[in-house]
Amino acid sequence: xxxxxxxxxxxxxxxxxxxxxxxxxxxxxxxxxxxxxxxxxxxxxxxxxxxxxxxxxxxxxxxxxxxxxxxxxxxxxxxxxxxxxxxxxxxxxxxxxxxxxxxxxxxxxxxxxxxxxxxxxxxxxxxxxxxxxxxxxxxxxxxxxxxxxxxxxxxxxxxxxxxxxxxxxxxxxxxxxxxxxxxxxxxxxxxxxxxxxxxxxxxxxx
Amino acid sequence: xxxxxxxxxxxxxxxxxxxxxxxxxxxxxxxxxxxxxxxxxxxxxxxxxxxxxxxxxxxxxxxxxxxxxxxxxxxxxxxxxxxxxxxxxxxxxxxxxxxxxxxxxxxxxxxxxxxxxxxxxxxxxxxxxxxxxxxxxxxxxxxxxxxxxxxxxxxxxxxxxxxxxxxxxxxxxxxxxxxxxxxxxxxxxxxxxxxxxxxxxxxxxxxxxxxxxxxxxxxxx
Numbered sequence: 001x002x003x004x005x006x007x008x009x010x011x012x013x014x015x016x017x018x019x020x021x022x023x024x025x026x027x028x029x030x031x032x033x034x035x036x037x038x039x040x041x042x043x044x045x046x047x048x049x050x051x052x053x054x055x056x057x058x059x060x061x062x063x064x065x066x067x068x069x070x071x072x073x074x075x076x077x078x079x080x081x082x083x084x085x086x087x088x089x090x091x092x093x094x095x096x097x098x099x100x101x102x103x104x105x106x107x108x109x110x111x112x113x114x115x116x117x118x119x120x121x122x123x124x125x126x127x128x129x130x131x132x133x134x135x136x137x138x139x140x141x142x143x144x145x146x147x148x149x150x151x152x153x154x155x156x157x158x159x160x161x162x163x164x165x166x167x168x169x170x171x172x173x174x175x176x177x178x179x180x181x182x183x184x185x186x187x188x189x190x191x192x193x194x195x196x197x198x199x200x201x202x203x204x205x206x
Numbered sequence: 207x208x209x210x211x212x213x214x215x216x217x218x219x220x221x222x223x224x225x226x227x228x229x230x231x232x233x234x235x236x237x238x239x240x241x242x243x244x245x246x247x248x249x250x251x252x253x254x255x256x257x258x259x260x261x262x263x264x265x266x267x268x269x270x271x272x273x274x275x276x277x278x279x280x281x282x283x284x285x286x287x288x289x290x291x292x293x294x295x296x297x298x299x300x301x302x303x304x305x306x307x308x309x310x311x312x313x314x315x316x317x318x319x320x321x322x323x324x325x326x327x328x329x330x331x332x333x334x335x336x337x338x339x340x341x342x343x344x345x346x347x348x349x350x351x352x353x354x355x356x357x358x359x360x361x362x363x364x365x366x367x368x369x370x371x372x373x374x375x376x377x378x379x380x381x382x383x384x385x386x387x388x389x390x391x392x393x394x395x396x397x398x399x400x401x402x403x404x405x406x407x408x409x410x411x412x413x414x415x416x417x418x419x420x421x422x423x424x425x426x427x
Contacts, residue, residue, distance in 0.1 A: 057290060059426050079292045088283030094222035106211040107291050146287075 003113065006153035006183040008035035009070050009081060011056070016065035020051050024063070031202060035153070038176060038186040038196055043204035049189035050087070052204065053156045056187060057084045069154065083152040085160055089143035093132035097123050097142040100131070105149040117148035120175050122167065136163040144172060155179060157188040169195070208293055209301040216305030230267040231313040237263035238321040249326050256325030257335050257386030260318050261379050264339055265372075267314060268346045272367045275306060275351055276358035280425060285358075289426055295419035299351070303418070307347035315340040327390050334396050335386030338403045342382040345407030348414035349374045355421035377406045 011033040018026040025048030033039045041049050054060040056067060058078030067074035069081050091100060101114045118124055121141040131139060140163045147155055155176075161169050173196050176186050180198075188194065220226055241259045242252055279285040288298045318339040322332030353370035357363040385399035 057286075059286060059289060061427065079290050082290055084286060084290050086283045086286055088281070090283040090287045092219055092223070092278075092282070092284070094219060099218075103211060103215045104287070107208050107293070109208070 003151065003182065006035065008183055009153050009185070010034050011154065011185060011187070012066075012068045013056075014066045014068075016052075016055070016067060017063045018048060018051050018055055018060070019063045020048070025051050025206070026204065029065070029204075033185050033187060033200075035183045035185055036180050038180055038188070038199040040194055040196065040199045040201050041187065041189040041204055042191065042201055043189075044191065047204045047206060049191075049204060050158050053084070053086075053158050053187065053189055056154075057082050057156050059084075078154075081152055082154045082156055083147045083150040085143055085147055085155070085157045087158055089131075089139045090146065091131040091134075091139055091142055094130055096128045096130055097134075097145065098127040100142065101145055101149050104146045108150045108152070113149055113151065117145040120148055120178075121145040121171055137165055137168055140164055141168055141171070144175065148175060153184045155184065155186040155188075157186065159190055160188055161190065161192065161194055173197075208291070209297050212288075212293075212298055212301035213305040216302045217309040220306045220309040227310050227313045230270050230310055231317055233270050234263055234267040234314055234317045234321075237266060238317070238324070242325075253326045253390065256322060256327050257331075257383040257390070260321045260325070260335060260386070261339070261342075261383040263321075264314055264318060264343070264382075265346060265375055265379065268311060268343065268350050269368055269371060271306075271310060272350045272354045272371070273357075273364040275303070275354040276422065276425075277354070277363055280359040285422060285426060289422075295422050296415040299355070299418035299422065300415040303348055303351045303414075304344075307344065311343050311347060314343055322386065327386065331386055331390035331396075334389035334400065335382075338382040338385035338400050341400065341403045341407050342378045343407075345378050345403075345410040346375060348410050348418075349378075352414050352417045352421065355418040355425070358422070358425050378403060378410075381406060 013029060013031045016026060016029045041052065043049055051060065055062050056074060058075040069077040097118065101117060105114050118127055121144050123141055123145055126134060126138055134142065144160060161172055164172060176196055179186060238260065245251060245255050289295060315336045319332050319336035322335045350367065350371045353367040356370060357366040360366055381399045381403040385396050385403060388396035388399055
């Protein structure tokens with residue numbers, strides 16, 4: 001099943017400053033990510049990659065500056081356009097990937113793409129196993145499948161590949177390429193190499 | 207109908223992981239069994255203390271699962287995902303608390319009925335007490351949920367929840383126990399107290415989702 005393309009929705013960050021617990025992390029950052037483009041954030045631990053992603057998701061208010069999707073500020077737009085993968089996988093120990101994906105798909109207003117998302121992340125054999133019996137890498141795959149079923153144009157991924165094996169990273173890369181092909185955009189924070197073709201790299205420094 | 211999906215999921219999870227109604231019901235029964243050993247077994251004492259003891263034990267039973275209510279969602283990243291679901295957090299809170307409460311707390315009025323009879327209340331007084339409990343439990347569940355949202359992710363959250371929720375529960379405790387006690391004396395104030403219980407419970411249920419939403423938003427930032 002192929003899903004329709006997204007309306008182009010560029011991300012614009014202008015003169016952004018962020019702080020966490022009173023400590024300034026990012027200051028004066030400006031960038032633009034076009035629809036169909038992937039941005040990979042690099043930087044050492046504690047530089048503010050996660051904080052930046054949380055600001056992009058509208059959860060965290062910037063100290064100053066502006067984040068917009070199209071013309072709409074992130075705080076307003078994000079709940080309708082962003083799919084967010086944090087450090088934690090948002091899985092419940094007693095729920096199987098199939099149940100969890102069916103739920104998030106329903107909550108996102110989609111009903112048809114659960115099997116497709118499970119196939120894309122190689123979860124078919126694990127579909128009915130409760131999450132507490134999945135390995136770290138398998139949990140990450142289930143969480144990435146949730147990003148797929150949410151069917152949002154903007155993916156914000158925090159260390160998406162950390163626990164994944166080579167096959168899992170390959171599947172993630174294919175999913176990202178397919179998402180960009182539909183006119184979506186991806187911002188991912190990582191400190192390990194992600195072999196995503198054509199991804200733009202943004203180094204974050206203090 | 208997206209709120210309905212949250213309601214069903216939370217009810218299912220409460221059964222799958224939390225043992226559903228078993229834990230609060232067992233806690234309630236255990237407290238009611240122990241109370242007469244502490245307060246004495248003379249029928250007059252039990253009959254007089256019964257409605258109050260039963261209401262208080264019901265509050266403890268509602269508090270019993272509170273720490274898990276939002277604590278787990280904070281710890282496992284579900285809260286962030288709910289926050290970006292496009293539904294207002296107040297709607298998420300309403301669906302979540304109703305789903306969990308219906309799945310876990312439904313036996314409490316029945317246990318309260320049995321407890322009332324065991325404490326020697328006349329049948330109509332035990333029935334009135336059970337009705338008042340049924341009316342009070344949504345309110346109690348939402349009060350406890352406010353406290354749970356305020357303390358979500360805090361260490362020793364259970365203690366904080368009890369400290370926040372106990373004073374908020376005073377009106378519901380007073381009216382619910384009074385309904386049972388007045389019915390035991392054949393006093394017409396019983397139905398007035400039942401109506402007051404309903405009113406407070408509805409008031410709390412209507413406003414609590416907004417308070418929970420504000421607390422969770424603060425927790426997310």
